[in-house]
Amino acid sequence: MNNLDQQYIAGLADLAVLGDSNAFAELYAATFQQQYRFSYDYLQDEYLARDALQETYIQVLRNLDSLQDSGLFLPWLSYLNYHACLERRLLRTSPTRSSEDLTFSIGDHEYTLRQLRILPFTEAQALSMRYFDHMPIRRIARLLYLRPTAVSRYLRRGEKRLRAILNL
Template sequence: MENLEGRLTKLALKGDQRAFAELVELYKDRIYHLGYRMLNNRHEAEDIVQETFLRVYRNLDRYDDNQKFSTWIYRIATNLCIDRLRKRRPTYSLDAELSDQEGTDGYSLIPSDNVTPESELLLSETQRTIYEAIDELPVKYRSVMILRYLQDLSLQEISDVLDMPVTTIKTRVHRGREFLRKKLGPRL
C-alpha cells in the first residue's frame, strides 16, 4: 500500500487526474469513518470527506513527500473535524444530536465496504457500548482514541497527524483509557 500510495502521489503531483481519483478511492472510506466517529453525524462526515479531498487537491503542491501521504491526509481530516467540534455552540449536546440523527445503526463502524443491514445487526452490544463511551470523551482524547483504536494508527503516526509530541499522545491515550475504564467498568 505504501508503495502504491507513493506512486499515486507522485503521479497526482504531476497533474494525473486518474492517480488522484485512485487516492480518493483509497482513503474516502477511512476519512468518512474518522469523520463519523468524531462528529457523530453522517452528513457532517460526508462533508469532511469532501472538504478533505478538496483541500488535498488544492494543496497537493505543499505535500512533503518525506512524510507518509496517509499522515498528511489524516491530519487534514482530523483538523477539519476538530474545527467543526469547536464551532459548535458550548450548549450544544452531543447526546441531543444523537436523537436528531436518522438512527444510531453503527453504519460507519463496520470496516467492510459491503455494509448491509444484516451486517449492521452483528455489531455486539459491547461494541456499541464502547463506541458510545468514546463519543462521550472530551475532544482532545476522542481524536487520539479514534486514531489509535478505530483507525489503527501507531503512536508516532498520531503524533505526526496531530503535530504533537509522542509523549503527549501517550498521555492522552492513557487518560482516554482511564476515562473509558471508569465509564465502562460496571457495564463490561
C-alpha cells in the same frame, strides 16, 4: 492506514502532483472509506462527516504539490481530515470560536490547540481527543488504529513534551 499499500499510495500521489486526474481519483477511491470511518466515528454525524471529507479532499487537491515526501501522503491526509473534523465540531458547539484559541486543561495547566501543534501529530491528536473531547482511551485507540497501551504512551509523552517545551 494499516491495510493500504504505502508505496502504491505514494506512487499515486506522485502522479497526482504531476496533474494526473485519474491518479487523484484513484487516491480518493483508495482512501475514502478509511477517512470516512474516522470522520463519522469522531463527529457521530453522517452529514458533518461528509462535509469534513469534502473539505479534506479539497485541501488535498489544493496543496498536494506542497507535500515534499509522497510517502507521507496517508499521515498528511489523516492530519487534514482530523482538523476538518475538529473545525466542524467547534462550529457545532460555538460558531464564534477558532480551533486555534480553544483551551483545555491537563492537570493544573491550561493549553490551547495552537500550543499542541508543536508536538508530533499523533501525540497532539491523542491529547486533544482525550482532554478536549473527553474521549476514553479505548475510543481514541479505535479511531487512531492503535492499541490502548500505545495511546497511553502517546498521552504521557505528549504531556511531558508539552510541559518541557512550555517550561512548566
